[in-house]
Amino acid sequence: MAPARDRRTGFSRRRQYGAFLAYVLAVAGALVGAALLVASRFNPPAFAAMRMAVASVTAPVSASAAWAIDGVVSVPDTIATYFFVHDENTRLRAELKRSEALLLRARTIAYDNRRLRALLAVRDRSADTVVTSRLVSSTASSGRRFALLNAGRAQGVEPGMPVRGPDGLIGRVVETGPAVARILLLTDAESIVPVRRTRDGLPALAVGRGDGMVDIRSVNTTNVRFATGDLFVTSGTGGLYAPGIPVARVVRTGNDSMPARTFARPDSLDFAIVQRAFLPLPPAPPAPRP
Structure with a gap:
């Protein structure tokens, strides 16, 4: 223990x-x-x-x-x-x-x-509206300037009809299919639109440059002075485009022919309006009888 x-x-x-x-x-x-x-x-x-x-x-x-x-x-x-x-x-x-x-x-x-x-x-x-449709695509970076519209003959679209957006004129229809139409844009080198200057009504032509802009050229006169910011709208001459549609604004001061930037930008547009021609085309001549 x-x-x-x-x-x-x-x-x-x-x-x-x-x-x-x-x-x-x-x-x-x-x-x-x-x-x-x-x-x-x-x-x-x-x-x-x-x-x-x-x-x-x-x-x-x-x-x-x-x-x-x-x-x-x-x-x-x-x-x-x-x-x-x-x-x-x-x-x-x-x-x-x-x-x-x-x-x-x-x-x-x-x-x-x-x-x-x-x-x-x-x-x-506008009482002459044919259809309002979406612009599917546009060639904004090529030498030719076209756009594709998601409407065609089925919607009443025909060649020669003007096309515009909310900001101004886009171009005119040159080809139509059953459900699509091809539009020649203002900036294409083949596009020529009669215009006038808003401040004094001076007539001129808006000619496409193929680079996204247009040239404003004087008509039948020389030494015409264009100022930066001059606004041009359709004149109605030729009967295709209704008068007063915004077209372009001059970007540089000069004489006779000056570059201008269009109001409508097809590469940034979603929808466009197809309108009837300002003046209806004359009826086709009757076929000669045999």
Whole structure:
């Protein structure tokens, strides 16, 4: 049977010194406590001064300990906040991307609505509208300038009919199929349109250049002065185009022949209006009798 543990100090000096020191600290603590109790009872000002002196010594230690404890306690909150902010940032980025897509779609719809409203206003004012249809494609970068319209003979489209958009004249129909039509654009080198200047009625010709612009050339006169910004509209001469349709604006000052930029841009248009000729074509001569 194992002997019971001896709780006495015995001959171990370390245990003897430890016990002695504990007794001394206990007695000293009791004496200090008694002194403080007496001072607080019989001399409160002195007790208050001693208390503030002790507080002044221990305050920095307490502040440092409190700062360290707060730092340790805040570590989990900091980690949690980091992950929360990271997730929130990811969610906000995804939401911003969705919002940008919706905004782009809304702007596109608003732009299309404005153009369609302008086109409808033109169609409502014109009694000679044949059909309103979509421009399928256009040759905006080749030497010849044509466009394809998604309407043909089945919709009443015939060669020679003028085609316009909400901003101005586009060209004229040169070929038709059952459901499509080919349009010769104003900027084609084979296109010639009689026009007049809006500020004084000066007659001129809008001749295609084949590079996306037209030349405004004077008619039957010389030394005609063209100024930058001069506006030209169809004159009605020839009976094909109704008068007053916007055609082009001069981009440079000069004489006799100046480049101009068309108002209608077929490469950026979606829909166009096909109209009847301003003056009906004369009837075909009767066939000779045998």
